[in-house]
Amino acid sequence: MKGLVVYNSFLGKQNKFFSLVQDLKKEGHALGIDLELRGNGEILNTSSIKLDYDFVIFWDKDIALARNLELQGLPVYNCSEAIRICDSKIETFLKLKDKLPMPKxxxxxxxxxxxxxxxxxxxxxxxxxxxxxxxxxxxxxxxxxxxxxxxxxxxxxxxxxxxxxxxxxxxxVEESSGRDLRINIVGDRVIGAMERTNKNDFRANISSGGKGCFVEPSQAEKDLALAAQKIMGLSFSGVDILYGKDGPLFCEINSNVNYLSFNHISGLSMGREILTYIRRINERD
Incomplete structure (x- = not known):
């Protein structure tokens, strides 16, 4: 199998997302999957775009490019429409309101x-x-x-x-101030979860100074994350959940999930799980 991994050319190669796509390439090699890494600025997005790959992993938010690759018949993970909705907190709210518990x-x-x-x-x-x-x-x-x-x-x-x-x-949500739960999903499986805590900020993100630890989510938390992924039409994601007074609350969902911190603390490989899932889907089709 030969796949293309698209990343953003303009974030620079010192950015965490370039480290992530390099991790994907390493895991692909271990699985016998040949992955080529190309920035979105290296692909001329025209009506005659022709790329010879079995699939594309789209680790960017260049929706027009992702959509054009789909129009060429290439399987794109995640799909352009799911990336588009996830990239907008407004569209995400409109998609999930009345379907999942979330803050007002x-x-x-x-x-x-x-x-x-x-x-x-x-x-x-x-x-x-x-x-x-x-x-x-x-x-x-x-x-x-x-x-x-x-x-x-x-x-x-x-x-x-x-x-x-x-x-x-x-x-x-006072009960979740400075802490939340990131649940990583591939297909219809919860791969694992990381609780993030930050004593100095109401935001729990690792990039805002938060610390992560590997935890076992409750069934209610798993069910909420899986429902969000399914409704959004994603192949893989990271779902952020808040600890509400009356149970878990949906916070947001990430189509371009940065899983390197999760890999580090869990000993698991999100990249390997994603590639194994894509290979299974492509072989089935």
Missing amino acids: TVVGPFSYFDRSFEDAYLDEVIDYLGEKIVIKEEKGSFGMQVYLALGKEDLKDTLQGLGNKNFIMQEF
């Missing part, structure tokens, strides 16, 4: 230009979400572009600082 959420109003919010709107948001509010830009990774507002003035200042960027607002 308000989608911010669209604007062409910078916004100035009326007090009545801010009061309504606080009445619905509470005094502590988590603000998330529509697109963002590693816990970046996520803010905590404490009260009305802080909320107003934070929202105005976003300019015309799209965003969502969510209730602050």
Whole structure:
């Protein structure tokens, strides 16, 4: 089997995602799968694009390129539509609302230009979400572009600082402050879970200073993560779960999941699991 792994050319080769695709190549070699690594900036995205591979692992968010590869008949993991929805916290919310338990959420109003919010709107948001509010830009990774507002003035200042960027607002889940659960999934199997904790920040992300430890998730947590992956149409993912007062809450789902920290603390290989899954699917088809 010969596969292509697409990564983002413009993050640089010192970026963690390049280390991740190198890990995939190493695991592919061990499994007898020949993987070529190419940045999205190395592939001319035209109507006549022709690439000779059995499959593509798309470790980027260049949706137009992923879609064009699909149009050439190439199996792309994850598929372009799933990546597109996962890359948008707004689209993810709309896809999963009323299907999975999650924090109360308000989608911010669209604007062409910078916004100035009326007090009545801010009061309504606080009445619905509470005094502590988590603000998330529509697109963002590693816990970046996520803010905590404490009260009305802080909320107003934070929202105005976003300019015309799209965003969502969510209730602050006190029970999960500085901690969450990352569940890694391939196909319909939970590969393992990592609890992340951060004593110095409400965000638990490893890249924000959090620490991870390998844990066994509860059945309710597994079921929630598996349901999210299935609804989103993903082949593999990392699902982030919050510890709610009345049970687990969906936080977000990652199509380009950074699994290197998980591999390190668990001794497992997420890359090998992904490649074994793809080989099984391709041989079946």
